[in-house]
Amino acid sequence: MNGLQAVQTTINGRATVAEPVLRPRRIRISPALRRMVRETALSPSDFIYPLFVRHGQGERRPISSMPGQFQLSVDELAKEAESVLELGIPAVLLFGIPAEKDWCGSDNFSPYGVVPEAIRALKEAAPELIVISDMCFCEYTDHGHCGIINSPMVDGYNTALPEGYLLNDPTLELLGRASVVHAEAGADIIAPSAMLDGMVGSIRGALDEAGLEHVPILSYAAKYASSFYGPFREAAESPPSFGDRSQYQMDPANRREALKEVALDVAEGADMIMVKPALPYLDVLAAVREEFKLPTAAYQVSGEYAMLHAAAANGWLDLERCALESLTSIKRAGADMILTYFAKDAARWLAGRQ
Numbered sequence: 001m002n003g004l005q006a007v008q009t010t011i012n013g014r015a016t017v018a019e020p021v022l023r024p025r026r027i028r029i030s031p032a033l034r035r036m037v038r039e040t041a042l043s044p045s046d047f048i049y050p051l052f053v054r055h056g057q058g059e060r061r062p063i064s065s066m067p068g069q070f071q072l073s074v075d076e077l078a079k080e081a082e083s084v085l086e087l088g089i090p091a092v093l094l095f096g097i098p099a100e101k102d103w104c105g106s107d108n109f110s111p112y113g114v115v116p117e118a119i120r121a122l123k124e125a126a127p128e129l130i131v132i133s134d135m136c137f138c139e140y141t142d143h144g145h146c147g148i149i150n151s152p153m154v155d156g157y158n159t160a161l162p163e164g165y166l167l168n169d170p171t172l173e174l175l176g177r178a179s180v181v182h183a184e185a186g187a188d189i190i191a192p193s194a195m196l197d198g199m200v201g202s203i204r205g206a207l208d209e210a211g212l213e214h215v216p217i218l219s220y221a222a223k224y225a226s227s228f229y230g231p232f233r234e235a236a237e238s239p240p241s242f243g244d245r246s247q248y249q250m251d252p253a254n255r256r257e258a259l260k261e262v263a264l265d266v267a268e269g270a271d272m273i274m275v276k277p278a279l280p281y282l283d284v285l286a287a288v289r290e291e292f293k294l295p296t297a298a299y300q301v302s303g304e305y306a307m308l309h310a311a312a313a314n315g316w317l318d319l320e321r322c323a324l325e326s327l328t329s330i331k332r333a334g335a336d337m338i339l340t341y342f343a344k345d346a347a348r349w350l351a352g353r354q
């Protein structure tokens with residue numbers, strides 16, 4: 001008899017199934033035993049906490065679709081940094097909401113732009129906190145797209161390309177410029193999130209040329225055109241004024257294409273790679289983690305956060321348990337790092353469980 005079969009017994013001449021030989025439940029009998037055999041353990045050091053920064057003083061503007069998250073002014077951000085570090089979270093990711101938006105997103109490459117100011121303040125308040133700069137133009141352009149849009153009104157207008165098309169190569173130059181400005185302000189990591197062709201290579205080139213060869217790139221390598229970014233667009237005040245991002249972000253239906261996108265970013269010099277969103281794309285995350293040997297991040301995006309909060313607010317789900325289960329699943333699927341709005345709450349919940 002092989003161990004996978006149950007013992008067959010005969011009662012009144014009829015074969016019945018009874019007494020399994022193998023009992024996986026033996027190692028689930030107590031919390032201590034379950035903890036001993038647990039394959040995946042979450043820790044605050046897995047988390048990267050995204051923060052939204054705006055100009056002003058003493059501002060903490062709640063983001064209604066993301067309960068517990070705020071747009072913070074630079075001074076408030078510095079206070080936030082201390083509590084993030086105290087909880088054992090190693091890094092934050094910065095998004096800027098500029099005072100003025102324009103056709104080319106100039107606040108993003110101004111040394112006095114909102115993010116460079118925030119980086120300097122954070123580095124002063126908490127030098128050991130890792131500051132990651134989200135590198136994209138959608139928060140900075142008046143049309144809300146992730147770069148320069150082809151139109152007779154703009155520098156770089158290309159008559160061969162359709163009007164309304166996102167101009168890839170002229171935008172690369174600006175991404176390089178902005179990356180240098182952010183790195184010079186003290187950003188520890190540049191995280192390009194625009195899904196433009198060649199963005200990692202051109203940012204690497206710009207950083208190296210500026211003598212910033214030590215600054216790593218965390219590429220949003222497989223980023224999907226996801227509707228789960230909905231709440232973020234309110235948070236960052238960055239909804240596109242026309243169309244959507246499907247011409248540059250990936251089609252949610254594609255998995256093989258993610259491997260191609262990641263391979264290109266790796267070849268262009270990405271030091272770390274990211275899959276985004278997280279929970280609806282765990283198959284992609286697992287495939288990327290398997291194929292590439294780089295540190296791999298997953299971004300639990302605004303919609304994933306908002307869904308759990310909305311269900312919990314209705315009394316339909318237990319927020320703490322569901323959030324920790326989601327984060328554990330993301331780690332189990334292969335994430336070395338998780339960008340999550342739950343970072344602070346999850347760090348507290350984990351501390352309460354030990």
Ligand code: PBG
Nearest residue numbers: 136138193228229232301302303
């Ligand atoms: C910027 C950017 C976005 C997000 C992260 N970086 C928005 C977008 O691509 O539309 C989404 C984050 C979230 O939903 O939490 N390009």
